[in-house]
Amino acid sequence: MSDKAKSVKELFQTASPQDIYFLKRRPSLNQISKEILNFEQHLRDGTLAGKRINMGEIYSLENEVIAYNSFTIMQNATATPSERKYTDMGAGLKDIYFKTLYIHPAHRNENIGMKLIGNNLDLAKKLEKHCIADVDKNDYKKINILLQHEFEEDFNWTDAKGHNMIRFFHD
Numbered sequence: 001m002s003d004k005a006k007s008v009k010e011l012f013q014t015a016s017p018q019d020i021y022f023l024k025r026r027p028s029l030n031q032i033s034k035e036i037l038n039f040e041q042h043l044r045d046g047t048l049a050g051k052r053i054n055m056g057e058i059y060s061l062e063n064e065v066i067a068y069n070s071f072t073i074m075q076n077a078t079a080t081p082s083e084r085k086y087t088d089m090g091a092g093l094k095d096i097y098f099k100t101l102y103i104h105p106a107h108r109n110e111n112i113g114m115k116l117i118g119n120n121l122d123l124a125k126k127l128e129k130h131c132i133a134d135v136d137k138n139d140y141k142k143i144n145i146l147l148q149h150e151f152e153e154d155f156n157w158t159d160a161k162g163h164n165m166i167r168f169f170h171d
Helices: 004-011 017-024 029-045 081-087 111-125 138-149
Strands: 052-061 064-074 095-105 131-135 154-158 164-171
Touching: 004 017, 004 064, 004 081, 017 095, 052 095, 052 111, 064 111, 081 138, 095 111, 095 164, 111 131, 111 138, 131 138, 138 164
Parallel strands: 095 131
Antiparallel strands: 052 064, 064 095, 131 164, 154 164
16 A cells, blocks of 8 residues: 555544544545545546546645545446435436545644635536535534535435435535
């Protein structure tokens, strides 16, 4: 595994119990590594291989990883059974789906989340895609970041663990 992936995994070790509640779980080292490789490959050559491409963007400050943003680019993808059951998604999905945004506790309130979401919106514009995000209704910080970027509340739903979620949409 890459040193970058290991640094991101270490970043997630700073998560409080409340952070873990909103994250649902810490991503695996293997998952992080694949996401970073896919993102770096796309930056190098613009390729998007597959119907669901998981990507991860690292935000560093003075060679220290202080934030991580993961997302999935869907290209005519079919909804998973869970997506069909809980969010009524179907076939032909062509969105960018925000998965994880985590910022080291010492660097919160520094507009890093705003920058990373802005990067996703720039990519969505370039790829002519919409953005969607599912956020726990009590995760006010992420909701605020999305609203500042002109996301709109689409609908409310409850996930498999009973968390009340809000689906946000950006055209």
